Amino acid sequence: MKTEHYRILEKSKITDFLDKLNTISKIAAPVYKGFNNYAFQTIKSAEEVSLKYIPTVIPPKKYFLPTKDSLLEFTVGNELKVEPTVEYENLILFGVHTCDIAGIRCLNMVLSDKPKDTAYLIRKKHITIIGLECNDYCDEFASCAFVGAHLPTTGYDLMFTELEDYFIVHIHSTKGSDIIEKTGLFKPAQTIHMEELKVLREKKSAIFNNEIPTERRYLPDLFDRSFNASIWKELEQKCLSCGNCTAVCPTCYCFDIKENVDLSLQAGERYRVWFSCQLDPFAKVAGGIDFRRERSARQRHRFYRKFRYHIDRYGMVFCTGCGRCSRTCMAGIKLKEVLTSLIRESEAKIWRKWL
Amino acid sequence: MAKVVIKDSPYNLKKAKILDIKPLTEKEKLFKLVFEDKTWLDFEPGQFIMVSLMGIGEIPVSVCSSPLNRHYFEICVRAVGKVTNSLHKLNVGDIIGVRGPYGNGFPIKIIEGHDLLIIAGGLGLAPLRSLILYAIDNRRDFGEIHILFGCKTPGELLFEEEIEEWSKRLDIHFACTVDRADPDWKGNVGLITSLIPGVDLDPANTYAAVVGPPVMYKFVIKELLAKGLPVDQILLSFERHMKCGMGKCGRCQIQNLYCCKDGPVFTFKEIMDMAEAL
Numbered sequence: 001m002k003t004e005h006y007r008i009l010e011k012s013k014i015t016d017f018l019d020k021l022n023t024i025s026k027i028a029a030p031v032y033k034g035f036n037n038y039a040f041q042t043i044k045s046a047e048e049v050s051l052k053y054i055p056t057v058i059p060p061k062k063y064f065l066p067t068k069d070s071l072l073e074f075t076v077g078n079e080l081k082v083e084p085t086v087e088y089e090n091l092i093l094f095g096v097h098t099c100d101i102a103g104i105r106c107l108n109m110v111l112s113d114k115p116k117d118t119a120y121l122i123r124k125k126h127i128t129i130i131g132l133e134c135n136d137y138c139d140e141f142a143s144c145a146f147v148g149a150h151l152p153t154t155g156y157d158l159m160f161t162e163l164e165d166y167f168i169v170h171i172h173s174t175k176g177s178d179i180i181e182k183t184g185l186f187k188p189a190q191t192i193h194m195e196e197l198k199v200l201r202e203k204k205s206a207i208f209n210n211e212i213p214t215e216r217r218y219l220p221d222l223f224d225r226s227f228n229a230s231i232w233k234e235l236e237q238k239c240l241s242c243g244n245c246t247a248v249c250p251t252c253y254c255f256d257i258k259e260n261v262d263l264s265l266q267a268g269e270r271y272r273v274w275f276s277c278q279l280d281p282f283a284k285v286a287g288g289i290d291f292r293r294e295r296s297a298r299q300r301h302r303f304y305r306k307f308r309y310h311i312d313r314y315g316m317v318f319c320t321g322c323g324r325c326s327r328t329c330m331a332g333i334k335l336k337e338v339l340t341s342l343i344r345e346s347e348a349k350i351w352r353k354w355l
Numbered sequence: 356m357a358k359v360v361i362k363d364s365p366y367n368l369k370k371a372k373i374l375d376i377k378p379l380t381e382k383e384k385l386f387k388l389v390f391e392d393k394t395w396l397d398f399e400p401g402q403f404i405m406v407s408l409m410g411i412g413e414i415p416v417s418v419c420s421s422p423l424n425r426h427y428f429e430i431c432v433r434a435v436g437k438v439t440n441s442l443h444k445l446n447v448g449d450i451i452g453v454r455g456p457y458g459n460g461f462p463i464k465i466i467e468g469h470d471l472l473i474i475a476g477g478l479g480l481a482p483l484r485s486l487i488l489y490a491i492d493n494r495r496d497f498g499e500i501h502i503l504f505g506c507k508t509p510g511e512l513l514f515e516e517e518i519e520e521w522s523k524r525l526d527i528h529f530a531c532t533v534d535r536a537d538p539d540w541k542g543n544v545g546l547i548t549s550l551i552p553g554v555d556l557d558p559a560n561t562y563a564a565v566v567g568p569p570v571m572y573k574f575v576i577k578e579l580l581a582k583g584l585p586v587d588q589i590l591l592s593f594e595r596h597m598k599c600g601m602g603k604c605g606r607c608q609i610q611n612l613y614c615c616k617d618g619p620v621f622t623f624k625e626i627m628d629m630a631e632a633l
Contacts, residue, residue, distance in 0.1 A: 071364070071366040072364075072366055072367075072368070074409045074410070076409055076410065080370060080409065080450045080452070082367065082368045082370075082409070082452060083360050084360065084361050084362065084364030084366050084367045085358055085359065085360055085361065086358070086359060086361050086364075087356045087357070087358045088356070088357055088359075089356050089357060110603065111603065113602070115365040115601045116365070117365065117603065118361045118363055118364045118365065119361065119364060122359070122361065227630065253603070253605070254604055254605030254606070255598070255599075255603075255604050255605075256598060256604070256606075257412075257413060257598045257599070257604070258412075259409070259410055259411070259412060261410040265410070268409065268410045270366070270407075270409075270413070272598075272604075275604070275605075275606075277605065277608075282596075282606065283595075283596065283606070284596060285569070285594050285595055285596050286435055286436065286594070287568065287569070289569050289570075291595070291609070291631050292631060297630075297631065301608075301631075304610070304611075305605075305608075308611070309608075309610060309611035310611075312611050313611060
């Protein structure tokens with residue numbers, strides 16, 4: 001922690017900061033929508049922003065991988081003309097929690113894997129991320145300490161951490177320091193501020209305790225033993241196969257590709273839309289064979305994609321502990337409970353072997 | 356929102372012209388294609404391309420011509436869905452969009468030096484035809500070549516002229532069967548598995564390449580294992596719904612494998628312990 005990489009913003013100046021920021025570029029920030037729901041949306045003034053918020057219904061992945069994303073434009077007629085396009089804009093995301101930053105890192109991993117997703121990379125380049133550290137749990141659904149997403153590590157341009165009467169801001173990129181300079185509201189950090197940040201982080205390590213009764217490094221073993229666990233059959237009874245859990249997941253990126261033709265029948269576009277492994281047609285092939293017909297197989301697939309398959313492929317756990325899937329599930333399927341049940345069952349099996 | 360054209364997008368298409376269309380059966384047609392910019396489709400047998408009809412959709416199709424043919428490439432398409440039915444309505448000279456090739460094909464350099472047993476069920480002959488033509492073009496590099504082909508009825512026989520030619524060749528052992536015969540049929544009747552016990556194999560030195568409808572694999576693999584073929588010498592090509600072809604859209608995932616990127620050709624060893632694979 002180098003003091004020169006930190007700045008101080010008095011709390012009273014946060015609205016000034018946001019309003020000034022709004023003159024530099026479009027800002028999207030968490031806004032209260034009622035009934036304990038929040039959403040990332042572009043703001044007109046700083047007053048709209050909720051600094052204290054539980055994870056938004058839809059994560060900020062919607063700015064990186066829009067629900068509907070045009071891939072090609074084409075004209076038919078005399079000559080076929082195809083043009084791959086990308087739509088992007090300069091955007092500052094303000095107030096992104098560390099769990100959602102971890103989610104964006106997962107998307108980066110997948111979409112910059114070869115062959116690279118050019119459209120995603122262009123869009124990503126134009127987005128600035130200003131993080132906001134959580135000093136306490138948002139609610140009982142979070143499991144961010146388990147996956148290590150409760151602390152800022154990388155993936156942001158600026159990180160705001162709230163202290164007594166000021167924010168201490170970590171500058172992580174020149175994009176970030178440009179904002180500091182242009183808004184002109186920040187003071188250099190001093191040793192006392194750094195000390196206070198250190199105290200907060202210590203306090204956090206007492207608050208944030210691993211929420212799951214195992215460790216991250218045991219996940220591959222646990223899941224290798226759990227393919228036929230009884231919890232999957234239980235989920236079969238509960239799951240409504242609505243696809244909410246995957247829509248709100250910050251690391252779910254599966255999509256379908258469709259096309260629109262305009263009324264002239266001469267031109268149109270090909271686009272991708274979010275899709276879900278929880279929905280019936282996802283794994284169907286010609287001839288009507290469905291490789292994941294049972295809802296239990298689909299739920300199991302979701303959990304394995306988060307906690308097993310991508311550890312092999314990308315070396316990362318694809319869960320950020322944000323708790324959105326549990327919060328949104330109409331049938332009350334809770335990620336923490338499913339993992340705990342897997343652990344209990346696999347422990348029992350190991351004991352039986354010894355006895 | 357700014358909008359820019361990204362020529363290097365992986366979704367960009369190359370224009371391919373239909374040089375010839377040959378009906379093979381009532382439902383299958385063979386399309387002979389060439390890129391408009393005269394470039395060559397550099398692919399391995401077993402790889403697939405994404406074929407686009409603008410405004411209708413995009414589908415994965417395996418290439419069925421020889422990879423050594425520099426003049427054109429061929430796809431064999433059965434009319435089953437929106438895109439395939441529309442393809443069947445096209446004429447010679449029409450332009451379609453193509454991207455690819457994608458995936459891992461048959462490991463030809465590893466198969467060379469060994470005997471090759473080809474087992475094709477129905478339309479599975481299409482991707483295998485590419486491997487067969489490659490093996491014929493490089494005949495001296497392969498040991499014994501056995502081709503077993505099965506389809507439902509004599510009317511569904513694909514590449515009839517070529518099959519006739521293959522069956523006459525002295526350097527290929529060819530056998531064919533149909534599930535249900537008609538009065539004119541003089542050949543074998545029965546499932547494709549019934550042909551396997553009769554093949555004279557040196558199992559340790561043989562690679563089997565199997566492509567067919569999903570239901571066929573379990574039974575064929577059982578016969579091959581009974582013959583003593585090692586699990587890593589049984590090559591299977593899988594069919595899954597693929598949208599991107601690049602390991603992103605998630606549609607073709609079999610546990611931790613992407614059919615489009617890690618496959619579509621897998622060894623039996625890779626997938627034998629995997630639920631949801633077969």
